[in-house]
Every structure is written in structure tokens, then in C-alpha cells.
Amino acid sequence: MGRQSPTRDGALSRDQVLQAALEIVRTDGADRLTIRGLAAKLGVAVTAIYWHVGDKQALLDGLVDLIIADIGEVTAGGRGPEARLVSAGRSLRRSLLDQADLVALVQRQGRTAALFQPARRVLVRELTAAGLAGEEAALALQAILNMVVGSVLIDRQVARQPAQRQEPEELWTADDVPDAPDLLPHLAHHLDEERLFDYTLRVLVGAIINRQ
Amino acid sequence: MGRQSPTRDGALSRDQVLQAALEIVRTDGADRLTIRGLAAKLGVAVTAIYWHVGDKQALLDGLVDLIIADIGEVTAGGRGPEARLVSAGRSLRRSLLDQADLVALVQRQGRTAALFQPARRVLVRELTAAGLAGEEAALALQAILNMVVGSVLIDRQVARQPAQRQEPEELWTADDVPDAPDLLPHLAHHLDEERLFDYTLRVLVGAIINRQ
DNA sequence: ACCTGAACACCGTTCAAGT
């Protein structure tokens, strides 16, 4: 007590600052991370942050390094490359979606590629087992990965903006589908994100495998 | 002259404010749009903005309405549904990528769905022509659209952060692909975004069509 | 109805100064 803040003992370290920042991002989101708030949380002057990690850009870069180190782990179950690729894709999506705010931060800092390294190792093994090689394998790998992150980036907004201003029902009228009026109810009905992801992943992986 | 600012004549209107804001977003990006800067550009007091469009959230919502109205137009060329779907997908990507910053703003405001309405009309016709119907058609439609926006959201960062901190070469070592050492150069080499998009679109569309 | 000016509670960043 006294001169010590309750949230730390002894001298301040770069790692302490980053951990406290990560905690703020996890609970309140990246937008609410401020250097001043971080300093207050640590019980130090604002300028102490600058000494240990540099300016806000450096702080975010440091955070992204931490995030990358423990996100994006995947597991692959099932028999055969196709089933295992689909399983790995689902697993990666779940891992990223669990901490979608952190993924968005990594993406904003332009470091998305590094997020996939664990998944890459798993996917590359299955693609090779399925008979893909060379540039085709590299394209297939990245196609699956991009599809997964894309879905996470898109669905994150749905999760945090429950009151989507324009519902599908308002967008479609019979004029839009003159040739197939029976399609209208399906188009107007809200598509479950998980179902759509599963459909896309299965179609994509199936096509990649069966091209051989 | 005198009391009149050079950028407007007569009374201020909501539309004038929004147009000026759109200009700022187009040239400097959404992050640089501030109410104070906008007021300065229009030569009025800050509070005049509040009177005409409300707070910043309302300003962004109004902007998104403008953007949605004139983005995402697509054209579809070629013979047969498959070729026309691929063509439409490419066209949509180009349209969105041309103004990727505006797309990102729309996405941040949770209005992505509205961005696709023009493309939906084109795609739905081709999918119907290819024999898809019911929920399968709705899933296929959204799968293609999400894949296109996902690619735009991902590639936008690449475009604006030319100095990606971690290059592919640094990520991969021979240990990562013990079974297929010949893959290494392809994995380490940077994948062209357009090539990857084309590959993914063709695989996805081909699989959707040939499922029938 | 439309607009101004001043004020409040925030930001990030720098700089001189302390121990």
C-alpha cells in the first residue's frame, strides 16, 4: 500500500504494461484502450508507458505479438484429408471467433498472415496427403485460410451489432427474382452464419480435393 | 465573400454536410473524419453539424446511406452461368476494391448486407439458370458474396500497409513441411492477391454449379 | 429554425525536470 498501486508490485516492466493492455482489449475492446487509461490502471504517470513501450503504435504492435503467440491453434479430426481439412477449418474458425476482437486488431495492424502459422502446418499436411503439390497446394492452402478469416471478420459485426438496421426481409421484393418466386422466402430469411460457413467450407474443400 | 465560406453559398443543409464528409473520407480515410475538421471545412461552428446531422454516429450512418447508393454495381459477361458468375464476382470485387475504405466503413457500421443488393440480383439470376433453387440457392449466393467481401477486407490492409512486418519467407522453415520439401519455395513466395482470388472464385463457383 | 461561443471531459505526445 502507500505508494504502490494495488495492481502491481515493484518496478514497472514492459511485459506488465502489455499484459494490462491486453486485459483492457479483452474486456472492453481495442477501441477503449487508451494510454491514459492504461497508466491509470497501472497506477503510474502517463509518460511511464512511453518509456517502457513507446507510443500507441508501438503498444499495439507489442500487443499483436502477444496475441499471435496464443491464438489460432487448430485440431483436425476425422478420416481422410477432406474430412480433416473441414474439421481443421471449423476448428480455426472457432478459435478465431472466440476472440474476434483480438483478430480484428491483428488484421488492423496488417499482421493477419502470422495468425495462421499453426493452422498452416496442419492444413499443408492434409493437402499433401490429398495429392496436391506445388503452387496448387499453396493456392489451396491460402484459399481455405482466407475464407475462414473472412468469415470471422464479417460475422464479428453481426455479433456486436445485434440491431442490424436493414433486415433481409426489407431488401428483397418479388421484382428481384421474377424467374423464381419460390426463392423469395429463402432469400428473405436470415441465414445462420454457422450454416453458411459450413456450407462454404465443405464446398470449397470438396472441390479442391476432387480436382485431383 | 465576407461572412460566406468559399466552400458553400447560402444556408447549410444536411446534404451539404454529408457530401463534405464523404469528400474527407474519400481523400483522407474514415479515421481522419472529425466533426471539428468537417465544421472547419464548411466554415461553420462545430455545433452547426450537430444541428443538421446529429452526433458522430448519426454522421457515419448518413454517410453509409450515401455510399450504399452508389457502390457495388456489377456486370456479368461470358457464356453460361458458370462463366457469368465468375465474371460477376470479379466485377464486384473490382467495384469494392476501388473504394475499399468506404467498404470498410460500411462494414464497421454493420451494414455490409445492404452493399450487395445490386450484385444479388445478378447472381440470383445466374444461379437460377444453373438449376439451383430453394435454400441451396440462397446459401450459394451468400457464399459467393461473402467470399468476395472477405477478400476485399483482407486485401485492403495489404494495400495500405506496404511494409508488412513479417514476410512469408520468415514464417516458413523446412521443419514445417517435412513430407513435401518441394512445397517450401511456393509457400515462402508471396501469393499475388488477384491470382488467389481468381483461383478461389473459380473453385467455389465451379463446385456450386457442378453439384447439381 | 438555424447558428455561435464557451465550456467540459476526454485523447496522444513531448519536454524539462526529478531521483
Next chain:
DNA sequence: ACCTGAACACCGTTCAAGT
């Protein structure tokens, strides 16, 4: 080496007041 305090140049938002 490590940290503080004060200052600067920004934000968004509100409120009372003017015409």
C-alpha cells in the same frame, strides 16, 4: 535508468445564448 508534472494540440458533446 526510470518516473513525474505540466503543457500543447487535438478530440466529441452539451448548453445557454443569440438572431
